[in-house]
Amino acid sequence: MDQGELKLKHGVTNSSEIPSASSVVFPRKLDSRVRVDVPRPKKSRSRKDKEDEEEILVIKGIELDRNKFVKFDVFINDEDDPVSRPDNTEFAGSFVNVPQKRSDGKRKSTVLRIAITELLEDLDADDDDSVIVTLVPRAGTDDVTIGGIEIQFAS
Secondary structure (H helix, E strand, O other), X not given: OOOOOOOOEOOEEEHHHOOEOOOOOOOEEOOOOEEEEEEOOOOOOOHHXXXXXXXXXXXXXXXXXXXXXXXXXXXXXXXXXXXXXXXXEEEEEEEEEOOOOOOOOOEEEEEEEEEOHHXXXXXXXXOOOEEEEEEEEEEOOOOXXXXXXXXEEEO
């Protein structure tokens, strides 16, 4: 089995089988589902802290052909759920590249930032040391590379 990839049976996996973001080798092709346990720099933040700083999931170094339609979805699970299933997973967002017919080069590099403070509250994951992030390829991702996944804060 490829590191960072899990073969899921009927959409269910044991969260203890999910590799940490530091153990998955990035950059990594997005030619199949990628699941990683991403550490959170801060946890148990107060209401004021949450109002002052938004917790942001950052998928960096997204390398792709700018002339190709690309889409992948991002899901987050609570690290404490012993089994990840569709009913205990939150949809965080999608990345979509609309083809741009440009002659100044075929590849581009970009970043996806998704605010996750409220999503973590919905998952009851405020006190968790990490969250499980899943990238699900939907279209045109065979030639897409992901540079890394991390959590940052923005005010």
